[in-house]
Amino acid sequence: MSVTSPRKSARERLLAAADELFYAEGVHTVGIDRVIEHAGVAKASLYSCFGNKDGLVRAYLQGRHDQRRKRILGRIEQHDDPRDRLLAVFDSLADSVAKPEFRGCAFYNASAESEPDSAAAEESAASRAWTRSLLTDLARDAGAPDPAGLAAQLVLLYDGAMVGARQDRDPSTGRTARAVAAVLLTAALQDQPRSAVRP
The missing domain is CATH 1.10.10 (Arc Repressor Mutant, subunit A)
Structure with a gap:
């Protein structure tokens, strides 16, 4: 239609x-x-x-968030294993960045154009908070001893993959990000003290 x-x-x-x-x-x-x-x-x-236009921008971003949330949760629900459930977030990312119409993250794009107190900035912050909370919960379910710390790393990875896929126009970026997420998760589950890791 x-x-x-x-x-x-x-x-x-x-x-x-x-x-x-x-x-x-x-x-x-x-x-x-x-x-x-x-x-x-x-x-x-x-x-x-x-x-007004701000109201339309807010509704547009809320719609984008709803679509993204459903897409990610749909991928997560395909798995029972906690590790696979966490990595499913990056499977969803890989699907998104591989689409021909991918133009980067709607939230990053809108907030970069907007003032800090704008509707776009508020909706972008809300979407990021949801992503961070989701990854923290999934990291905890997977057994990470510091789920918030792992989630912080994964959010940075997620952000970087979105920007890299847009800038480089490389649809494989999402799959690369998933592979890195798997390495980060494995390292977190091993729970090696920082002092034991040599540069």
């Missing part, structure tokens, strides 16, 4: 247009007039549904 399908409500059409345009071109590059035109709705619909 297209963005302008009459079967969609004005809100759905605006969100579909925003999702397509904001992700491809940026939340500040794309003005509301372009979103309205692409959605095929009256300007008043945007204000009645979202209040």
Whole structure:
């Protein structure tokens, strides 16, 4: 069903247009007039549904987060083994960055364009907090003695893989990140004291 399908409500059409345009071109590059035109709705619909452009950006990012959360949890639920469940987060990442339409992380892109107190920054922070919490819980379930510490490493790896895949246009980056995550997890489970590790 297209963005302008009459079967969609004005809100759905605006969100579909925003999702397509904001992700491809940026939340500040794309003005509301372009979103309205692409959605095929009256300007008043945007204000009645979202209040203003910030409200539309917030809803766009919330939608992106919901999609991402469902995608990641869907991969996790395919596994029973705690180690595989943690690595499934990186399987989901590998799927995402390998898609031809991948343009980087919607949250990184939007927050980089925005002020620190903007809707984009707030939604990006919320999404990152969810990712960090998820990885901490999965690391704990896998038996890591310092689940928060391992999660911090994995978040950095996740971030780097997203940026690297976008910058290098390399769809294999996600698989590489998964391999590194497996090494980090194995090392964490061995629980070697830092003093025992030689440079």
